Amino acid sequence: MRQGYLCVEPTVRIREETLLRETPAYILCFKSRGNGLTRKEIEFPIAPENFRQLEDLIGLPLIPKLRRTYLLPDGHHLEVNAVDENAPTAFFYAEVEFSSEKEARCFSPDEAGLGEYLQNDVTSTPGMTMGAYWKRNRLGLDA
Secondary structure, three states: OEEEEEEOOOEEEEEEEOOOOOOOEEEEEEEOOOOOOOOOEEEEEOOHHHHHHHHHHHOOOOEEEEEEEEEOOOOOEEEEEEEOOOOOOOEEEEEEOOOOHHHHHHOOOOOOOOOOOOOOOOOOOOOOOHHHHHHHHOOOOOO
């Protein structure tokens, strides 16, 4: 996938997503401000032409991400993302999506067998969002 930001606070993002052997999907996403753990999110599919117009409007290289998704024993999915591979700023992050904040707070990485893998939780750490990464590494601004 590739994604770029028209606005970071609140977030307005475009994303091109291609799942294995499928036609690319083009998405316009709006995210509310939040506490790190919870944000409202609205996504709309957009036409490839509209995506290209918005990409041109942004005028910066989009962030490439490679995602692998793993089914956890409790039925949740662990999404592992490689961001900006081969760039000096490349990094990996993982996340689990939940249906509620209560459910997220009850999740135990240790119980899922991921305690060591998910030991560095940055959910509530300021400056650790993809929007903040965009500001630092595409706009050259402090997050």
